[in-house]
Amino acid sequence: MTTVAAYAAPAAKAPLERTTIERRAVGEFDVLIDIEFAGICHSDIHQAREGWGTAIFPMVPGHEIAGVVSEVGPGVTKYAVGDRVGVGCLVDSCRACENCLKGLEQYCLGGNVGTYNAVGKDGEPTYGGYSQKIVVDENFVVRIPDGLSLDVAAPLLCAGITTYSPLRHWNAGPGKKVAVVGLGGLGHMAVKIAHAMGSEVTVLSQSLRKKDDGLKLGADHYYATSDPKTFEELAGTFDLIISTVSAPLDFGAFLSLLRTDGALVNVGAPEEPISLNLFSVIAGRKTLAGSGIGGIRETQEMLDFCAEHGIGAEIELISAAEINEAYERVLASDVRYRFVIDTATI
Numbered sequence: 001m002t003t004v005a006a007y008a009a010p011a012a013k014a015p016l017e018r019t020t021i022e023r024r025a026v027g028e029f030d031v032l033i034d035i036e037f038a039g040i041c042h043s044d045i046h047q048a049r050e051g052w053g054t055a056i057f058p059m060v061p062g063h064e065i066a067g068v069v070s071e072v073g074p075g076v077t078k079y080a081v082g083d084r085v086g087v088g089c090l091v092d093s094c095r096a097c098e099n100c101l102k103g104l105e106q107y108c109l110g111g112n113v114g115t116y117n118a119v120g121k122d123g124e125p126t127y128g129g130y131s132q133k134i135v136v137d138e139n140f141v142v143r144i145p146d147g148l149s150l151d152v153a154a155p156l157l158c159a160g161i162t163t164y165s166p167l168r169h170w171n172a173g174p175g176k177k178v179a180v181v182g183l184g185g186l187g188h189m190a191v192k193i194a195h196a197m198g199s200e201v202t203v204l205s206q207s208l209r210k211k212d213d214g215l216k217l218g219a220d221h222y223y224a225t226s227d228p229k230t231f232e233e234l235a236g237t238f239d240l241i242i243s244t245v246s247a248p249l250d251f252g253a254f255l256s257l258l259r260t261d262g263a264l265v266n267v268g269a270p271e272e273p274i275s276l277n278l279f280s281v282i283a284g285r286k287t288l289a290g291s292g293i294g295g296i297r298e299t300q301e302m303l304d305f306c307a308e309h310g311i312g313a314e315i316e317l318i319s320a321a322e323i324n325e326a327y328e329r330v331l332a333s334d335v336r337y338r339f340v341i342d343t344a345t346i
Contacts, residue, residue: 001022001023001024001025002022002023002025002032002133002135003020003021003022003023004020004021004022004023004131004132004133005018005019005020005131005132005346006018006019006020006021006060006127006130006131006132006346007019007060007130007131007320007323007341007346008021008058008059008060008127008130009048009057009058009059009061010057010058011057011058012048012049012050012055012057013048013049013050015324016048016061016130016323016324016327018320018346019058021060021127021131023127023133023134023135024122024124024135025135026071026072026073026135027073027135027137028073028074028075028076029073029075029076029137029138029139030072030073030076030135030136030137030138031069031071031072031073031076031079031085031135031136031137031138031141032069032070032071032072032133032134032135033065033067033068033069033070033085033087033133033134033135033136033141034067034068034069034070034132034133035065035066035067035129035131035132035133035134035343036066036067036068036150036151036342036343036344037065037066037067037150037151037153037154037317037340037341037342037343038062038064038065038066038128038129038130038131038154038340038341038343039062039064039129039154039155039157039158039159039313039315039338039339039340039341040061040062040064040323040326040327040330040338040339040340040341041061041063041064041155041158041159041185042184042185042246042330043063043158043269044061044062044063044128044327045327045330045331046246046269046271047059047061047116047117048061048327051271052269052271055117056117056118056119056125059116059117059127060116060127060128060129060130060131061116061117061128061129061130062115062116062128062129062130062131062341063087063088063089063114063115063116063128063129063157063158064088064129064154064155064156064157064158064159064338064340065086065087065088065115065128065129065134065154065157066084066085066086066144066150066151066153066154066157067084067085067086067134067150067343068082068083068084068085069081069082069083069085070133072138073138076138077138078138078139078141079138079141079143083143084143084144084146084150085141085142085143085144086141086142086143086144086153086154086156086157086303087115087129087134087136087140087141087142087157088115088142088157088158088161088293088299089106089114089115089157089158089293090105090106090112090113090114090115090140090293090296091113091114091115091118091120091126091136091137091140092112092113092120092121092137092140093105093108093110093111093112093113094108094109094110094111094112095139096110097109097110102295103295103296103297103298104295105140105295105296106292106293106294106295107292113126114126115128115129116128116129129341129343130320130323130341130343130346131343131346132343132346139296140296142157142296142299142300142303143300143303144303145303145304145307146307147307147308147310148303148306148307148312149312151315151317151340151342152312152313152314152315152340153303153306153312153313154313154315154340155185155189155313155315155338155340156189156302156303156306156312156313157299158293159185159186159189159313159338160189160193160302160303160306160311160313161293161294161298161299161302162186162189162267162291162292162293162294163186163187163189163190163193163194163242163244163267164189164193164294164298164301164302164305165291165293165294165298165302166240166242166265166267166289166291167190167193167194167197167199167240167242168197168298168301169291170239170240170263170265171240172194172197172198172199172240173197173198173199174198174199176198176199176200176239176240177199177200177202177237177238177239177240177259178194178199178200178201178202178238178239178240178241178242179201179202179203179204179234179237179238179240179241179242179257180194180201180202180203180204180219180241180242180244181204181205181225181241181242181243181244181245181249181254182204182205182243182244182245182268183203183205183210183213183214183217183337184244184245184333184335184337185313185330185335185337185338186244186267186268187203187205187244187245187337188213188217188313188314188336188337188338189311189313189337190242190244191203191214191217191218191219192217192218192311193302193305193306193311194218194242195217195218195219196218196305196309196311199240200220200221201218201219201220201221202219202220202221202222202223202234202237202238203219203221203222203223204223204225204230204241204254204257205222205223205224205225206224206225206226207224207226208222208224210336213336217314231253231256231257234257235256235257236256236257236258236259236260236284237257237258237259238257238258238259238262239258239259239262239263240262240263240265241254241257241258241262241263241264241265242265242267243264243265243266243267243268244267244268245268245270246268246269246270246271247268247270248270248272248273248274249274251264251274251276251280251288252276252277252280255280255281255284255286255288256280258284258286259284260284260285260286261284261285261286261287262284262286262287263286263287263288263289264286264287264288264289265289265290265291266288266289266290266291267290267291267292276288313337313338313340314336314337314338315337315338315339315340316335316336316338316339316340317340317342318339318340318341318342319341319342319345320341320342320343320345320346321345323341326339
């Protein structure tokens, strides 16, 4: 066991504070990673405040982890000391079910193990990336290409793969019109990736406040959803809509923007339920779908794609002492576009 410094929420809705945690000894197939940067995801806030249900405390959030390998177990073949690596939302799965065998560990039928707020196969709680080190099985570690700086790569481990996966699955690319709902941590990555895939990209945001940013990030068009004329003008326009917001939407209104056989894919996770008139789906043979992160193989594919196209997250680097302030700013939509913790300050 190794004692490391970390920032943890001691209880639901309590401010995060500096503490120490125990990391397991490096096993045969484990990799010890010196964490250099950890992104702050909105889901960290949902879980630390029990917005999605009962959670495990003390909680060390963080599943956007970038660092350097400092030790490997004797059976490790994929990584060596000094390698630049990342860890995303998962640190284990059953590895035997139909989905795991397809590389879809995020949909593990036996239940995957989250990087934090979960219980590992050893019966111990998992702790995330707001810490100095982490021990992870090599099969749940990904390689960060040399073309990506670790600080801007960290958010790709959640925000990047969460948007890449549905864009790839629903065939975003040349000739496709893609809309991105919300220009935040997830949305700005969706715009960058969809643009790099060759799609015609439109941002649908509550206001035009971030229009200049959206266009610089790769959007071709930018509309305010607070303007009713937007829904009239864009009716039947899009092949694919990616909703990245974590607040309830009028899904019927957004479904009206799809072409026949179009898909509205939700990657945001509101805490409140929604209601929907099913005629919004029936009319036009439209699909309302969800998508959750990505498997390990697809996460590596995403990182390689981002390195090839020069895509990193737009970040604001903060010290660990600023985490609680950063949480409040995320809730106020006051970040452009991802907070990243310099873990050297923990």
